[in-house]
Amino acid sequence: MFAAPAVAGDEILVGSCNGFFRAFDRESGRLKWAYDTRADGAALEFHGEPWITPELAVVGSDLREDGATAYVYAFERTTGAARWKTPIQIGSISDGLSQGGDLWILTMEGKLLDLELASGKIRWTLDTSTTAPNLQFRTSNPASDGRRIFVAAADGNLRAVDARTGQTLWRRELGSRPMTSVLLHGGTLYVGTYDRQLFGISADKGEVQFRLRLSEIPLSSLAFVDKRLIFFLGEKSVAAADPALEKVLWKHDLASTLSTAKPVVWRGSVLVGDESGEFRALDPGDGQLRWSAHFPKMVRGIGVSDRTLYLGTLQGTLYAWSPPESRGSK
Amino acid sequence: MRFDPPRLRRILATAVLLVPFALRASSDDEGPVNGTLHWEAETGG
Numbered sequence: 001m002f003a004a005p006a007v008a009g010d011e012i013l014v015g016s017c018n019g020f021f022r023a024f025d026r027e028s029g030r031l032k033w034a035y036d037t038r039a040d041g042a043a044l045e046f047h048g049e050p051w052i053t054p055e056l057a058v059v060g061s062d063l064r065e066d067g068a069t070a071y072v073y074a075f076e077r078t079t080g081a082a083r084w085k086t087p088i089q090i091g092s093i094s095d096g097l098s099q100g101g102d103l104w105i106l107t108m109e110g111k112l113l114d115l116e117l118a119s120g121k122i123r124w125t126l127d128t129s130t131t132a133p134n135l136q137f138r139t140s141n142p143a144s145d146g147r148r149i150f151v152a153a154a155d156g157n158l159r160a161v162d163a164r165t166g167q168t169l170w171r172r173e174l175g176s177r178p179m180t181s182v183l184l185h186g187g188t189l190y191v192g193t194y195d196r197q198l199f200g201i202s203a204d205k206g207e208v209q210f211r212l213r214l215s216e217i218p219l220s221s222l223a224f225v226d227k228r229l230i231f232f233l234g235e236k237s238v239a240a241a242d243p244a245l246e247k248v249l250w251k252h253d254l255a256s257t258l259s260t261a262k263p264v265v266w267r268g269s270v271l272v273g274d275e276s277g278e279f280r281a282l283d284p285g286d287g288q289l290r291w292s293a294h295f296p297k298m299v300r301g302i303g304v305s306d307r308t309l310y311l312g313t314l315q316g317t318l319y320a321w322s323p324p325e326s327r328g329s330k
Numbered sequence: 331m332r333f334d335p336p337r338l339r340r341i342l343a344t345a346v347l348l349v350p351f352a353l354r355a356s357s358d359d360e361g362p363v364n365g366t367l368h369w370e371a372e373t374g375g
Contacts, residue, residue, distance in 0.1 A: 016374065020373065029370065293364050316375045318373060319367060320370070321366065322366045322368065323365045324366075
């Protein structure tokens with residue numbers, strides 16, 4: 001299981017790599033429903049996080065083969081029926097973004113799609129692909145401020161796109177392929193690239209405001225907490241930088257390769273897990289260890305509620321678990 | 331059975347060697363080693 005479980009009302013919604021998308025009862029873990037994508041052809045995989053509405057869980061799927069057809073699905077939360085499904089070639093591993101009646105999602109072929117949330121109809125497409133499809137599990141989730149979508153594509157460009165029309169408002173060459181998702185914070189877009197840089201770029205004009213050279217490639221999604229930009233530095237470290245990207249403030253090394261998909265901020269701590277099964281909570285201020293736990297399986301996706309974590313593992317087990325300091329089921 | 335100290339030592343030494351593996355195998359079947367596990371579910375992949 002690569003995707004992070006989504007916590008929504010009384011449900012935990014999560015897709016697997018084996019063709020199933022499921023809803024579990026949040027209190028008991030009982031399976032409420034499962035959708036088997038083999039009903040639509042081959043078993044598809046789910047790697048992105050669903051976008052949750054009061055009625056729907058909307059999520060991209062993928063099948064990374066030539067000529068494949070994967071779909072963006074809108075599952076009804078109560079029954080698991082597919083209210084609509086829209087074919088998107090080999091698929092998407094990015095998280096969907098939604099505002100009003102639209103949902104935007106980036107495909108593995110570099111197409112940014114605007115789908116009508118009610119029907120799945122594609123309103124517009126922005127094609128950013130210049131080379132072969134991006135078949136690696138490194139995707140850059142777009143960001144949005146409601147009016148604009150900010151997308152860093154495999155062609156090495158960060159674009160601001162009019163959310164309504166799909167028109168490109170500005171484009172900034174990053175000089176290298178993006179390796180992190182785009183994060184919008186305080187009018188600045190943060191993104192990391194393959195040539196070991198973090199950028200801070202003006203959301204309004206696309207101008208480079210900040211730039212920080214790193215010792216390793218920044219990876220995965222970025223997070224902001226307590227005036228710290230948190231990111232994965234290479235495959236075995238978590239690090240933090242200041243908002244103006246003047247320097248790396250701290251770096252926390254793990255014993256083995258990171259297994260979690262991204263740093264998750266929960267109850268003021270940064271949560272990360274590694275392939276040894278070690279799961280850690282770090283102080284975002286200085287990167288010091290606050291607590292740790294050991295899991296027999298590798299934690300990949302992290303869903304959160306007030307007191308409980310819903311942890312998806314690469315082996316397929318889903319845990320509802322609370323660390324020692326925060327007992328309770330909700 | 332006749333008392334056989336060398337054989338007993340071999341059995342004990344083997345047992346000591348196997349204990350960590352047995353504990354690890356046991357922990358693989360269980361949940362996390364600390365905190366509170368509310369439930370776990372299998373998705374098969």
